[in-house]
Amino acid sequence: MLNPPRSLPVRGRTVPVDTGPLLLLDTRLEGHDTFLTGTLTLDGHDIPVRITTLDDSTTLQPTQPLPDDLPEQWSALLHLRHGQRPREIPDDLRVAAATAGRGLDALDDAELRYALTFLGEATTPAIRTERLAAIVTGLPTLEGDPE
Numbered sequence: 001m002l003n004p005p006r007s008l009p010v011r012g013r014t015v016p017v018d019t020g021p022l023l024l025l026d027t028r029l030e031g032h033d034t035f036l037t038g039t040l041t042l043d044g045h046d047i048p049v050r051i052t053t054l055d056d057s058t059t060l061q062p063t064q065p066l067p068d069d070l071p072e073q074w075s076a077l078l079h080l081r082h083g084q085r086p087r088e089i090p091d092d093l094r095v096a097a098a099t100a101g102r103g104l105d106a107l108d109d110a111e112l113r114y115a116l117t118f119l120g121e122a123t124t125p126a127i128r129t130e131r132l133a134a135i136v137t138g139l140p141t142l143e144g145d146p147e
Contacts, residue, residue, distance in 0.1 A: 010040075010078045012060075014070060023060035023074075029053050030109075037063065042076035051080075055110065093119060096132045102139035 012025040023040065029051070040047045040060055045067050049060035060078070089104060089112075097104045107115060115135045122128035 006080050008078045008080065009075065011073075011075045013073050014066075015059075019061075021062065021066055023047075023049065023062065025058040025060070027058075028056055029058045036081075038081060039079040040076050041079065042074055043067075043070060045070070049078075051078075089116070090119065092128075093132060093135065096136045097139055100136050100139075101142050102136050103142045104139060106140045 008029075010025050011027075012023050015022045015024045037048060037050050038060075040049050047060075047066065048063045050063055052059050052061065093115075094104065104112075119128065119131050119135060122131050
């Protein structure tokens with residue numbers, strides 16, 4: 001279940017690229033669904049954007065032409081309609097890992113994020129079962145448990 005929509009203060013800079021300017025945030029968005037859309041309120045302009053977060057950066061791709069008077073460095077408010085992504089490990093993953101003697105605690109934040117997204121995007125129970133197995137198989141065994 002997603003939390004209600006949020007508005008986040010963000011800082012960034014405008015970066016020219018072949019496809020048009022990108023708005024690069026100074027810090028990566030953590031814990032928010034991305035590859036979706038939002039609105040950036042910047043210098044009195046409401047700019048619709050597509051939000052993309054990769055390993056260590058978040059970019060905002062304007063979906064309409066940017067105003068000409070935007071500064072290179074800026075502070076703004078990013079409005080996310082889709083709220084914040086839950087970070088809890090689902091019971092089926094927790095049970096599957098414990099049953100197999102595998103440790104979920106070995107995952108860093110990025111690995112956990114990828115595993116939860118991979119599992120959460122399963123479209124059928126059979127696909128979810130296969131994805132659970134793939135995640136659990138990739139986990140290290142717990143100390144003291146035979147492999």
